[in-house]
Amino acid sequence: MQSAYLILALAAGMFMPVQAGINAKLAGVVDGAIPAAFVSFFVGTVALGLVLAAMGQGLPLSRAVPGTPWWYWVGGSLGAFFVTATVILAPRIGAASMIALTLAGQLAASMALDHFGLLGFPHIPFDGKRLLGSLLLAAGVYLIRFPG
Structure with a gap:
């Protein structure tokens, strides 16, 4: 399932x-x-x-x-x-930049909701792995938004 x-x-x-x-x-x-x-x-x-x-x-x-x-x-x-x-x-x-940026915003808000356990989400602390994932996503957004 x-x-x-x-x-x-x-x-x-x-x-x-x-x-x-x-x-x-x-x-x-x-x-x-x-x-x-x-x-x-x-x-x-x-x-x-x-x-x-x-x-x-x-x-x-x-x-x-x-x-x-x-x-x-x-x-x-x-x-x-x-x-x-x-x-x-x-x-x-463009579609790729729009989705990359909205995804980055969604991920930032999601990690805050998880870290503080808001709105019924389970408490999942922000840690080094999540920080690294965020930085990699930010780099991806940059590369998608400003290719070449």
Whole structure:
């Protein structure tokens, strides 16, 4: 089962630049990055609604609202920011640079979340190996962003 999770993570990562490219093309049709991100989220919301219906589950909003901390609702806004940013970035800096830079940001935030055990992540201390990995990733971002 562990290998299935690794394959799922790889596939999700492979779809990110594809989604950014599609949404960047869509932005040209719907007059901008924010309208394109809206369409992307709308289509995604409909797709998830169909999956919930196929699974025999109702909309989760009625179960989630009472007593839910306000910051639980921020995830959608962060996703909207990410999608909008990729729509803006993809045609300007290219897929490889966009993904390299967003990956570097994701890794930095992920290591901080792990180190401090925030948001329910297991506590995984920042150490020399993680520092080396970060430096190698930063070097990779530089080489990808400024080839030649």
